[in-house]
Amino acid sequence: MANPYNTGLDRNPANYQPLTPLGFLARTAANYPNATAIIHGELKISYQAFYNRSRQLASQLAKQGLGRGDTVSALLANTPAMLECHYGVPMAGAVLHSINTRLEAATIAYQLDHAEAKVMIVDQEFLSVALDALQIATVSPTLIVYRDPEWATSSEEGAATQYPDYEAFVAQGDPSFSWLMPDDEWDAISINYTSGTTGNPKGVVCHHRGAYLLALGNVFTADMPKYSVYLWTLPMFHCNGWCFPWTMSAICGTHVCLRQVREVPIWQALHEHKVTHLCGAPIVMDIILSGTHRVLPDKVAFFTAAAPPPERTLANMQQAGFEVTHLYGLAEVYGPAVVNEWHREWDDLPGDQQARLKARQGVRYLPLENLDVFAPATMMPVPADGKTLGEVMFRGNVVMKGYFKNPDATALAFEGGWFHSGDLAVKHPDGYIQLKDRSKDIIISGGENISSIEIEDVLYKHTAVAVAAVVACPDEKWGEVPYAFVECADGQNVSEDELKAWCSQHMAGFKVPKHVAFTAIPRTPTGKIQKFQLRNKVKP
């Protein structure tokens, strides 16, 4: 028999509208027009102005002929212009392509071509590299230059004046422009390129539905009340700033922009603007804790990802008044989609136990429907024993549409109806997952899997080690053996034998690196260690 609840009860415009985070801004601008949306140096932008400027930008893009499915590239620091792009670009129906400002010209050119950029908005600081990229690229996007008052006038000024000015461009726009809702919530809102530690970068396409849901998910993860104040220590070009450009509009929050992540301006902002939340890689915590020690009057929430926060850093952060939460994610899941949900009773544990619990990546975000660790061969979950390695897989509404113009990579990533992260992890008895390695970074020695991260963790605990990276080295007898590369801390010294002895004390013998080399470790422009270069070094 037919389900009677499906008869004559169809979707119509009254009861079905595409989910999009753009509506958050419209709503808050209507309800709190005078609330401060953005602080940037001396500049304060109200929600009414933020909404109007976003619509002006959208109307100008539309005037340029841009519409649904066209790409607007942004090479911008954490500035009001970058926030406006997160609304103005999709309000024109277009797709926002944020570019990592640390990239070199060739990679930028590759992205511009692949994304078929129609317009490129560039901060004056990065104009020179942008022009170099445009020399290489096939596409010729319209170039618009953002001259940030917080950026000192420099030698670029002469070159910049020949390109349209962002402020002038926006000023010509229509502040009451009827912006475009997506045709469908599945429409693309952004494209972000992977950093390409392995070959060509892939264009991760995100949609309005996922951006809406992850933006709201952040509020749950971060327990963010209305009027929260968010400091931009995380680059907005990273996975759309983990969707926080949209989150803040949902709660009438304030963005505090920051061009450069340095100790003094961070502490200044924390005190002056009563910041409540900020995000960043562990390096940001080191920056915060460097220099004169300061203490916060009120608790501030810090969200970190990329690597487990070390115990000492955690303790120092706590002492300074920060509450640190560990997140995990990838561009393919809109930024963070896994959170180390903290149990109140864990507060009473000793510091080292807290650090061990906090090192785990955790559990699924509220808007992620499923997260598990699978044996890739069988697609069966690994036992929750904290030991068996498997691949982290995601399923849910905050997983990307797919890779742009790359059906093979897309099909591979979604094989079996789950997104394959390429990260290896164990599942603890309480269901929390913990990363052990990238699948390609695992070392198989005498049939045993060795996690390179596990060895690196031990090396990092040695006071003389500043940076450590371990890769598989081909070996006649064992197949592969661990090979460690180490950068020593300033003024510190340690020998190969000392480090091997150190490792022997802390791990099974077969895991101890057979070789230790002291050398500068190669990184991508985004700061990720390029293990493939190290692998090339150890090839026979």
Next chain:
Amino acid sequence: MANPYNTGLDRNPANYQPLTPLGFLARTAANYPNATAIIHGELKISYQAFYNRSRQLASQLAKQGLGRGDTVSALLANTPAMLECHYGVPMAGAVLHSINTRLEAATIAYQLDHAEAKVMIVDQEFLSVALDALQIATVSPTLIVYRDPEWATSSEEGAATQYPDYEAFVAQGDPSFSWLMPDDEWDAISINYTSGTTGNPKGVVCHHRGAYLLALGNVFTADMPKYSVYLWTLPMFHCNGWCFPWTMSAICGTHVCLRQVREVPIWQALHEHKVTHLCGAPIVMDIILSGTHRVLPDKVAFFTAAAPPPERTLANMQQAGFEVTHLYGLAEVYGPAVVNEWHREWDDLPGDQQARLKARQGVRYLPLENLDVFAPATMMPVPADGKTLGEVMFRGNVVMKGYFKNPDATALAFEGGWFHSGDLAVKHPDGYIQLKDRSKDIIISGGENISSIEIEDVLYKHTAVAVAAVVACPDEKWGEVPYAFVECADGQNVSEDELKAWCSQHMAGFKVPKHVAFTAIPRTPTGKIQKFQLRNKVKP
């Protein structure tokens, strides 16, 4: 040219899952198995147990042959069983039909027949009326009786033992049952019947998508952090308890059940369980404030709807430690979908100004895409002048699927692509809407529209008036004139002339009631005033 972002980037199980609030419970049970989900008298139910019991209920319903599109009716007080129904019923693919426990047998029978109930779960307190209803009804649902330990054994006991026991029924179920995700997020999750102040009740069908979104919307409206404690002073049969049964699972919150809304148990719960949030009609505030005056140690958030909170009540609630927020909605929009968003700076205003601002219904909920006041004839928004009357209309994802088996009423409700609320309101210059009347309650006198609510408001301000209801009375000269019905407050007395003089002081002459009658005012079993009965009384 085709949009390149729509090519080869389709929905698949990895990146698209139906939105449903059921997943909130699964997630919190996995992450916080030992956290307290429900408190009911001496009983404490953990999230693991709550989830297991919901799955047991679902598995048992499935064993009875129930599945997608089947209706399970619940005639229950605010008990754990009612919370379990909000998960267990849809986990079997079925649709939850909550019945107002104050209804008489004939109306219950009508609903059971119309909804085609397959199973009926009844609290022992309401068994007698349920049996009466089943005598009248055509359908013969399987009857299951919930014997609440918090409900004293009564004379019903003998009759009850012949029907299956809810606890025994659940106990036979499978706690690891693989519950059914909806086939589509548009699938029905619940049906709630309107109170039928005008003719036959209509069955409002809600879907998983809307329930998910409104449940999350509550967290934004109520600024609810993780671990919030919610006291059930609002009947769960009202619009699924405004979706709070689902909201609390999203934030690992605790439900404090309450069979009866009385002063002492409310204050007991507030203190003993450190309640943070509760909801209810203005009458609940009166109950809270009655008797010995008590003060809360911490701020507690109270959400009220149905009528604007009077100034005196607001002041007393604030003094006792409550923060009152005014909401507005209907069953057709999942409960509350409009909120009187409060601006921080309004805290500094004098009490009467605060009350005036708080009396306005406000602005759209975060997950409601659009709210406006239209001139129904033209479907054009009325000017935001605080004066021009129009009909409140809703558009968005928290609007119902439609009325069950009632295509005509559904089409009428959604005419022009907006949901027509039937409520008349003005829009203030800041965009906040304020209700003035139900469209059928407006009085048209000499061509002027008179709001019956406006007159009632003035009457309520007179200390001798306990209840006031104004309707249109046919009049040879004016077409219609206002006719007021009044119940006097205990021990108070007032004459018709005195009340007319009172009105003359506070409104334009043409609005002053031409007649005032002192009489008991008829109400529906849910407590709504039946104006159609009063209208019948004044017919010539």
